[in-house]
Amino acid sequence: MPSVTVNAEFLGGLDVIFGGVRKSKCKVTKDSDDPIILKDLMTHIANNLIVHKKDYDVFIEDDTIRPGILVLVNDTDWELEGEENYELEDGDLITFTSTLHGG
Amino acid sequence: MSELGETMTTKQRKPVKISALCELCHGRKAVMKRPKNMQKLCKECFFHIFETEIHLTIQKENLFYRGERVAIGASGGKDSTVLASILKTLNERYDYGLELVLLSIDEGIIGYRDDSLATVKRNQQQYEMPLKIVSYKELYNWTMDEIVACSGIKSSCTYCGVLRRQALDRGAAKLEINHVVTGHNADDMAETVLMNLLRGDTARLENSVNVTTKSSGSPIKRSKPFKYTYQKEIVLYAHYKKLDYFSTECSYAPEAFRGTARVLMKNLESVRPSCILDIIYSGEHFKLQERKKRNFNNYKKPAISASNTQNENEVEIRADGSISLGSKDGNRCEKCGYLSMNKICKACMLLEGLEMSRAKVHIEGDISVDGAAIATKKLEQLSF
Numbered sequence: 001m002p003s004v005t006v007n008a009e010f011l012g013g014l015d016v017i018f019g020g021v022r023k024s025k026c027k028v029t030k031d032s033d034d035p036i037i038l039k040d041l042m043t044h045i046a047n048n049l050i051v052h053k054k055d056y057d058v059f060i061e062d063d064t065i066r067p068g069i070l071v072l073v074n075d076t077d078w079e080l081e082g083e084e085n086y087e088l089e090d091g092d093l094i095t096f097t098s099t100l101h102g103g
Numbered sequence: 104m105s106e107l108g109e110t111m112t113t114k115q116r117k118p119v120k121i122s123a124l125c126e127l128c129h130g131r132k133a134v135m136k137r138p139k140n141m142q143k144l145c146k147e148c149f150f151h152i153f154e155t156e157i158h159l160t161i162q163k164e165n166l167f168y169r170g171e172r173v174a175i176g177a178s179g180g181k182d183s184t185v186l187a188s189i190l191k192t193l194n195e196r197y198d199y200g201l202e203l204v205l206l207s208i209d210e211g212i213i214g215y216r217d218d219s220l221a222t223v224k225r226n227q228q229q230y231e232m233p234l235k236i237v238s239y240k241e242l243y244n245w246t247m248d249e250i251v252a253c254s255g256i257k258s259s260c261t262y263c264g265v266l267r268r269q270a271l272d273r274g275a276a277k278l279e280i281n282h283v284v285t286g287h288n289a290d291d292m293a294e295t296v297l298m299n300l301l302r303g304d305t306a307r308l309e310n311s312v313n314v315t316t317k318s319s320g321s322p323i324k325r326s327k328p329f330k331y332t333y334q335k336e337i338v339l340y341a342h343y344k345k346l347d348y349f350s351t352e353c354s355y356a357p358e359a360f361r362g363t364a365r366v367l368m369k370n371l372e373s374v375r376p377s378c379i380l381d382i383i384y385s386g387e388h389f390k391l392q393e394r395k396k397r398n399f400n401n402y403k404k405p406a407i408s409a410s411n412t413q414n415e416n417e418v419e420i421r422a423d424g425s426i427s428l429g430s431k432d433g434n435r436c437e438k439c440g441y442l443s444m445n446k447i448c449k450a451c452m453l454l455e456g457l458e459m460s461r462a463k464v465h466i467e468g469d470i471s472v473d474g475a476a477i478a479t480k481k482l483e484q485l486s487f
Contacts, residue, residue, distance in 0.1 A: 011342070015348040049181055066369075070335060072342075075134060075343070076133075077134060077137045077339075080123065080136055091144045097342065099337075099338045100369075
């Protein structure tokens with residue numbers, strides 16, 4: 001079974017839904033031989049790392065990342081990297097930052 | 104070289120596609136896409152354009168004059184941290200000749216504000232600016248923790264909002280400063296326009312997009328240099344510049360994370376990113392019909408034609424049901440002496456209500472009130 005290991009970062013207060021964890025090493029696996037993409041990491045995080053199931057909506061909305069959460073792939077806006085379809089590589093740093101609250 | 108090292112180097116050498124280059128310098132790899140025009144920029148060009156646009160807003164709106172003393176409303180959050188950093192940069196780069204001071208409000212929320220004030224104190228060192236902290240406790244003799252313990256969590260934002268507005272003014276007055284800048288950004292502005300629109304609050308609608316505002320009679324003006332700046336860009340700027348900011352939701356904001364207007368806005372933005380600036384633009388161009396003045400005389404004696412006396416008895420009723428004392432500025436609250444449109448200012452009115460339900464007897468050394476927010480949060484998390 002193919003797998004990729006990446007670092008996920010939760011910033012901007014998003015760590016509250018992950019029990020205060022700001023950085024997590026994620027081993028993402030997939031049953032098929034298709035390349036492992038960012039979408040698979042999102043599913044992995046949503047299923048395994050969110051502490052309380054009710055916080056699922058804080059992270060995922062309509063099957064994608066909730067509007068207002070910025071995603072960076074190795075410090076580059078994911079909009080420039082193909083968003084969910086970005087093919088993960090070992091050692092990638094994926095940053096999720098909430099932009100939603102107070103200034 | 105180890106296998107891992109090799110993959111690392113090949114990864115870095117991966118050629119950059121031309122379409123992935125910065126659209127301004129055409130030399131470096133783009134790292135972000137601007138929401139307002141979809142332009143792809145590299146880090147350096149983004150910094151340059153972000154800073155320059157704010158400088159242009161400051162110039163176009165004539166926000167400051169040389170030698171002016173300006174207080175930055177600093178909460179330790181991303182917006183005010185970026186604001187302090189940027190104003191320091193611009194003040195030096197373009198020689199505004201401003202004297203900048205950080206002004207923070209301590210609402211008295213244990214587990215939230217004490218942590219964010221620690222951030223402000225670090226900012227004070229990092230940006231070499233004087234810092235003034237005024238607390239609700241010293242101004243009103245109430246902390247937010249005490250208020251919530253007394254009145255419950257539901258109305259906490261109402262109290263806090265009213266008290267904070269006055270606290271910033273009073274803090275500035277203590278510093279003898281007449282100008283407070285806040286980190287309100289384009290998203291906040293658009294949100295406010297939308298909220299006022301959804302509530303039919305036309306009284307506030309027209310002024311909600313002004314870059315500079317002033318409470319009537321108050322000598323202190325407030326401005327928002329980030330009026331046209333996207334939240335996304337502020338967060339990216341803070342992230343790329345590695346600025347030290349505090350990011351935890353206020354422990355008393357029960358539904359703030361899902362605030363309806365905000366969610367609506369974020370959803371609109373994901374379909375059409377320019378809509379934030381478009382909403383502000385619309386807000387700027389609303390021109391409302393003049394409000395009708397109600398004439399009380401008409402109800403009692405409808406057919407009297409003594410127009411002179413009628414004018415004198417005209418009373419304007421504001422949207423919140425309060426009555427204007429006439430157009431003179433400089434009315435003062437009868438209780439605290441602070442500037443107010445009404446006989447008693449809003450803060451005093453709220454506090455008077457609270458005072459009635461405050462416990463008359465205190466248990467010595469009682470700290471149960473401290474961190475009431477955290478306790479409430481913990482209770483909410485319990486599942487059975």
